[in-house]
Amino acid sequence: MSEEPLMSVRDLEKHYPITEGLFRRQVGVTRAVDGISFEVERGETLGLVGESGCGKSTAASSIVRLEEPTGGEVIFNGNGRGGATRNADGTHPNDVTRFDDRELEAFRRGVQMVFQDPSSSFDPRMTIGDAIAEPLRVQGMDDRDRRRAIVEDLLDRVGLSASDADRYPHEFSGGQKQRIALARALVLNPDLVIADEPVSALDVSIKAEILGLLDELQSAFDLSLLLISHDMSVIREVCDRVAVMYLGEIVEIGPVSRVFSDPKHPYTEALLSSIPTPDPRASPGGIELEGTVPSPSDPPSGCRFHTRCHRVIQPAELDIDQSAWRGLLNLRATAESGAVDVAGIRERLAADSETDVTDAAVKARIRADFDIPSEVASETAERTLSRGLDQIVNGEFEAAADTFSEAFTTPCEETAPERIEHGSGHESACLLHEPDRTSDDGEGAGGRRVSADE
């Protein structure tokens, strides 16, 4: 086939305004999807994976314009629109975000969606035959008998029988309903199917069946598939390539085999290690992400993952145990948000012991809470830490926050990483892999920067 991808998404953004008050004055934006780029080749399955709230589903609905994207472009070369070149003004004739109503209707013939919950995606008063035929009717096929023939053929292809066309959704189980949803998605013979968590509402035994069916249908209909899931095992099973999202951004993208065997971004690494392995002899994963995903309305500066990253980079002059460094940064963040709970610690220590609570005990408890050893292996860092802790126990919280924020800084919060190529289309966005940094960290093969316009 042609060289161009079926769909290419460029710097797609979806920002929601945060409004306040009677006049809905805008006071901020929630960056649900914040500049993601990827391509879907013909016949391939691309997975989009990430925790809840990372923007996976918003990305999908922005691509098909169920929600209007606020920036970027989505170039769709299906529907026989391939081979187009950019206009003189830099816009692309196949840019979905610029389609007018007529073009959009045609576009939606080529792209179909399958949603998570099959029981809420059907009209309970419509027979499933009518439900499957509805897209045909909407797109202008008026011949009832032909519609019926297509529906019966499709029901057969998804493992149901033609006579099921006259039954209602409640007569089917969850797995069967998801089969029907697939039939409905395929009825217009689309080039691309976007499946948003298609199996997460299903039992493990049914899940396996539906994934198998998805695979079968993909080769039978020569489909491209964008599969959104939070379940890494689903992604591993059905996808060719995978894009890992964190807080509205893609942090890593590449062939499934490479990303799973050699994850380059610490977030991917943590995500993979938190999957429970179905082997009772395996030791548990190891990397445990602390805390929760920050709010997309106020994402961290630099690399968005730096607030939770277990590989967060130390400043050039520092070389201490990585978990102690993570602890220092956590302490700094807690101090900055004014949330070091000295009173609470005193209260709890007092409950446990008979004697008076000394400042030293409070400081030791703070260290323990943040996994910081009693002596940090760097003189300067230790000195700063003790000064900050003294300020904390004396109630000078702001001064402590200042002490910490001046001394404990990481390059990760200052520089937003660019995507680095590791070969075979495997890219990640992490400062650890910057060509000029890899040498001193011994972090394995470095890569080359992906130029912005590539």
Added chain:
Amino acid sequence: MTDDASPLLAVEGLTTAFDTDEGELVAVDGIDFTVEAGETVCLVGESGSGKTVATESITRLIGSPPGRIEGSVRYRGRDLLEMPEPELRTIRGYDIAHVFQNPQEAMNHCYTVGWQIVEALQIHEDVPDAEARGRAIDLLDRVGIANPSARFEEYPHQLSGGQKQRAMIAMALVGDPDLLIADEPTTALDVTVQAQILSLLDELQSEFDMGVLFVTHDLGVVAQIADRIVVMYAGKVMERGDVLDIFERPAHPYTRRLLECIPEVGGSRKGGIPGTLPDPHDPPAGCRFAPRCSHAVEACRTGGQPAEHAVNPGQHASCVHYRSDMDRSVLRDGSREEQPAAGGVSPEDE
């Protein structure tokens, strides 16, 4: 009162039925299992297999009527099903604590998190408010909630899903429970948060020497935390045994098919289990799994669920093929049994 010889929890012939418009529905049909102190028993099965009803019958959280609970549930030798309600109330939520699947729905949105923990505590113990508050904050701290005294004052909607589940666990710990019944506690959570909660439960279990009855359908989670497994299907126990035996030498055809549903590294799996759960109003006359079982023979289709047969020490399967007069070799189709014990779970060859 405590009888050292008896297990922490012994469930025998537990049957829970409901009266419905379409007749009596037997959701749990005569199941047996035990939980010892300090061990984790996982109750595994597809949705609709009766896992939740079974756990909620233990402390009679299921009202009767509409439910009808029969059999015996012995907690430290005392039968919870015979116990008068006021006495049961001193145990439920205190010695035996529950953690439910959806922390969003399990908390009251109109009260602060701290208030709800204090309430759980004061129902069981006559403690002054100040002390209760101190203990609640301490519990929030124990379950890994940062800045607990501030969180104490917050409402459930101010907490993330993972934090809410931690708070629910804190609430369950008010009485240093001997038995924790956790019904899909991580299913509604992200995998990274799930890992946090599972390691928290593990920590707490060794700290309190709790027995844990953990309900889940996620076999990955089971492999990670279980000491023993009870496999349920359509209200019956199909197989029970040690975690290594079940994963490496599953005896019942249903257990085997369930394990085959796990995706493997490299992406192959044999596929799902064709068919659906039987209609609970009209269960099959023989083995409940017979209509979907590829090894079903005539003996499977009559005479009720087969008796449990010991296949290994501590491992029991409810399958006629293990009867002494039956030929169990029919089960060996490229079987797992021939695999070396350390082979782990891999799908059978195609």
